[in-house]
Amino acid sequence: MKTVELDFLKILDFVTGLDGWVPMDGPKNGVGDERWFMTGSEENHEHEAYVNVDSNWMTIDVDGDTMYSGDYTEDGVLSSFVSKKKEE
Numbered sequence: 681m682k683t684v685e686l687d688f689l690k691i692l693d694f695v696t697g698l699d700g701w702v703p704m705d706g707p708k709n710g711v712g713d714e715r716w717f718m719t720g721s722e723e724n725h726e727h728e729a730y731v732n733v734d735s736n737w738m739t740i741d742v743d744g745d746t747m748y749s750g751d752y753t754e755d756g757v758l759s760s761f762v763s764k765k766k767e768e
Contacts, residue, residue, distance in 0.1 A: 687761040692729055695740050695748050
């Protein structure tokens with residue numbers, strides 16, 4: 681069985697054209713793998729991003745606007761940010 685790891689920070693850099701994303705706490709709706717990120721400081725978020733991955737479908741919302749929604753495995757660039765490891 682192989683596990684898949686996504687480089688969320690590189691994906692956000694690419695999709696948004698912004699760098700400096702860091703993980704943050706955020707609400708969860710319980711569907712898929714949910715991650716929250718921000719730029720700026722804890723006191724002054726410049727931008728907030730929500731990333732949800734459910735099976736191969738990824739949705740990226742930044743400041744409430746959907747920046748990407750699709751099957752990341754079929755996207756030539758986004759799929760390059762995936763590393764596959766073989767479990768033993």
